[in-house]
Amino acid sequence: MDERSAQQVAQTADTPPTRRQFLTMVGALGGAAVMYQVMGMMGMAHASPYAGKIDLGSAPPNTKVLVLGAGIAGMVAAMELRDAGYEVEVIEFRDVAGGRCWTLRAGDTYEELGGFVQTVDFAEGNYFNPGPWRVPYNHYGILDYCRRLGVEMEALIQINNNSYLHSATKFDGKPIRYREINSDFRGHISDLLSKVTNQGLLDEVLSDADKTNLLAGLRTFGGLDADNAYLQSNNASARRGYERAPGGGVDGAPIANDPIELSTLLDSGLWRSLATSEALNGSMPIFQPKGGMDMIARAMAANLGDLVKYNKRVIRINQDDSQVTVTYQDMDNGGAEVTTTAPYCVCTIPFSILSKIEHDFSDPLWEVIDSMYYASSIKVGIEFKRRFWEEDEHIYGGTTYTDLPIAQISYPSNDYLSNKPGVLLAAYAWGATAYQFSSMAPEERIQRTLDFGAQIHPQMHDEFKAGVAVAWHRVPWTHGCYGQWRDKEAQYQDAVAMDRRVVMAGEHLSYLPAWMEGAVLSSLDAITRLHAVATANAGEQ
Amino acid sequence: MDERSAQQVAQTADTPPTRRQFLTMVGALGGAAVMYQVMGMMGMAHASPYAGKIDLGSAPPNTKVLVLGAGIAGMVAAMELRDAGYEVEVIEFRDVAGGRCWTLRAGDTYEELGGFVQTVDFAEGNYFNPGPWRVPYNHYGILDYCRRLGVEMEALIQINNNSYLHSATKFDGKPIRYREINSDFRGHISDLLSKVTNQGLLDEVLSDADKTNLLAGLRTFGGLDADNAYLQSNNASARRGYERAPGGGVDGAPIANDPIELSTLLDSGLWRSLATSEALNGSMPIFQPKGGMDMIARAMAANLGDLVKYNKRVIRINQDDSQVTVTYQDMDNGGAEVTTTAPYCVCTIPFSILSKIEHDFSDPLWEVIDSMYYASSIKVGIEFKRRFWEEDEHIYGGTTYTDLPIAQISYPSNDYLSNKPGVLLAAYAWGATAYQFSSMAPEERIQRTLDFGAQIHPQMHDEFKAGVAVAWHRVPWTHGCYGQWRDKEAQYQDAVAMDRRVVMAGEHLSYLPAWMEGAVLSSLDAITRLHAVATANAGEQ
């Protein structure tokens, strides 16, 4: 800021500043970066509450914090507390970090509850994410960790106009391209609304100017013709597809085809999937780490180094007025019981597991731990000999939605056009289907997935190479997919409140459940409050 | 296919086969690949007329074809004719192949018509595509060449819910996030149509079942509440953004914010950009080659090797009953005139240039060459010291649309979250603006771009590092952006028809003008017809 604008700011300081003056002031005081941040916060609809790297200030001297669990929540807490000067010890059940942030690769072996063992027989470089697979742009927190830790991200194709919408009972069970349903729904509703507008039926709520603008808007939004109608035309076909698509040379001119009739379209129910990428958490752009989701966990674990103790299973948590005592079985040492203590503790163990661990938390917290149930989910990853969805059907990334039990088929957003085998998320189901699949042996889950999938992609049986099926209720370190509340409104504050010297964190303690971002934001909030208590206690001493 | 289904096919051969029977037959006869191809062609709306790698059969012995121009059309013709056994000679004006498929990188120098020279001062690895920058999924032809030639592709983010829509005269000139306009437009029109449906105003055109389905469809499509209204609610905010977005811990619960009022929204005109990714050519998924668009040209050129003769400027094309004679200036040899002959020729030189070359084409063709005018376009690529659009504004890829002369700002779809300088497509304009910018010196074009851009991104001046501005009317080897017709319907067949021994090919001779796919499809059609003529002529001899 130059002299003159600094003066202007000073001169106007006794009257409320205009938006521009206010920004200039902010710029003068905090520099450009702060100004742009404030700018983003004025009168706009926010996509995230994340406010940049947390600044806790500094820890009271020689203060230790125990962090239970090295998932995303635990590792975020550990990194930030360490950066503020706390001594940190992270205790983790598995031999790797990440928790649900997990990737299976060629050669990996996975044993689920009940004893079924699966070995992943994929081609080198191929992988499957049994848990998280998408990082939406509005998850500013987790993306900031990716940036700071150098995790390379690539775009995940969320909307694919050439993937399918499918119902076993509509259109003779034939999958329909997304673009046809999407264009025709947009077109027909824009056409209907144009008609009633032109008939004067909205005159009470719309001014003449509104009407003119609305009709123009519907024309472009719906792909309508000059008369605001959605009919067979090159206009409509430019969106939904043609009888003969535009080409080159002698037969280059396009031939339009017929939209699906409104009544047939409505009856099909295929419009149910049209808003899958409208909500912030599922909207473009959306990312995946290159090489598998656990690249995030690996980067965090590398950053923490030997602060994380692996193969330690927490079995008891006690606290008194001065410290927290955690007992774990050391699986590296024949399961010997070990205790460790610290004045404070962040516990990120999922409540599904915590409910089976001895502890002396307060009654209100205990009630939440005990009553939270974990959603069921099944994900089946299948590797095929060739990328038939690309080669035969021109589907690159994105998702096909179906009312078959497999619910969806998602296509890989990497290695496009390659000649190597490719891995599909061939089933991703919840609720009843997930329970059914959980009760089967893994090979049977894969077989059923192929049988259903072949109704959409008949190539599936011929091209099958290898598969892996993860039923989340059988995952030993979470016993489920994500935490669901008996009564969130009534119970939430009891669960997030610091319980003497222990604070809970994790996706389950957020309004972004089943997202890594929920784990990040919950963790940052938890350690902020822990730090305030620790600082206050230190002051009193 | 097993015995039994083969029998079924045989038994039903005298009655018209059902869809399934027909497919089984096709499968039995042509194998899986053919079956899947036929499957894709039954009763569906097509996205592309491309039918897979062309099979010309074999060339008449010792038959040579001259190919003029080593752009996409010329190189496709050369590769396929060579594969069919023709002797091929490609004559190219520049010292590299690709034509409009062109990338500028650190250290490159570019001299435009009029003499302005620009040197690209970007960071290592950064690039700018002055011409083509996107390959939509429905361009099956060019994508198939990428696959066959091993050109690695990555997703380009076409829709970005967090980019801006901007008008200099609306909302105080403040950019609005795409998601707000998009959600509110969808919401309001769904709300309006729900109301008239519930009032019975559509009873004549909708059955009861239709109405129930329509209301359910509008609820999900528009983000409406249980009463089919679009109001301040977490439902609406889940799409448009919140007053306070959902988070973790104590303050995790979201607070909804207010949609933009319908009348304000309609008046803003910002809905004009809502369908930018609905048409096939602009819809998801859409790709870019990793490292720059000319990776496609480089792969084709490498495949052709020394069949391409560089630095040769065609100045004359003549033909008689037996051969075509092409005269060029050899710039590697002081501009000496050289002639070369062949029985056939594919000419891909843009008509803007061809109109200034001596030739003896037929009158109808000459008329088209002479009357085609080339659209004007300007593209400005600016490198900034840091990726402020990501760091300050959380915009990753995608495009901001504005009614300022710069028309759009597109963000890079690669190196997300990186700390390196990044390159924006900071202006991409057509028509009047393009002419105005063309008449300025490059530094001035860049300066103006920054001035306009700063209305949307105030960081632009501070963060400026280097820029390059390509005005297509000044590009020496095309004199414009793409071919436009005086009267396409009347002239088209005259232009694509083989003119004795010469056939024209290129984007201008297609119904996908200004797309590489148009060049591919035009070229494939042209050589198919040339091959038919050559084969017929050979048979007569």
Ligand SMILES: Cc1cc2nc3c(=O)[nH]c(=O)nc-3n(C[C@H](O)[C@H](O)[C@H](O)COP(=O)(O)OP(=O)(O)OC[C@H]3O[C@@H](n4cnc5c(N)ncnc54)[C@H](O)[C@@H]3O)c2cc1C
């Ligand atoms: C099927 C599925 C799909 C998902 N999709 C996405 C997605 O696309 N994007 C996204 O962002 N999120 C997604 N999620 C959610 C995401 O995985 C979670 O929100 C997040 O990883 C939870 O992190 P956390 O740290 O809270 O818990 P966890 O990751 O569960 O971490 C808890 C840790 O505690 C450890 N632990 C357990 N018991 C003990 C014990 N007794 N002693 C010591 N340690 C113990 C565990 O081993 C684990 O490391 C998905 C989840 C699932 C299951």
Ligand SMILES: Cc1cc2nc3c(=O)[nH]c(=O)nc-3n(C[C@H](O)[C@H](O)[C@H](O)COP(=O)(O)OP(=O)(O)OC[C@H]3O[C@@H](n4cnc5c(N)ncnc54)[C@H](O)[C@@H]3O)c2cc1C
């Ligand atoms: C600004 C802009 C944006 C675009 N965006 C896209 C996009 O996003 N995606 C997409 O697919 N397409 C896009 N296109 C279109 C695409 O670039 C063209 O359709 C395609 O590259 C044309 O190929 P062509 O072979 O027909 O012509 P050209 O590429 O023009 O090839 C003609 C060749 O002839 C050579 N030549 C010229 N004169 C002579 C002579 N006298 N002697 C010898 N050789 C000569 C030229 O040097 C050139 O190599 C864009 C184009 C522009 C300009």
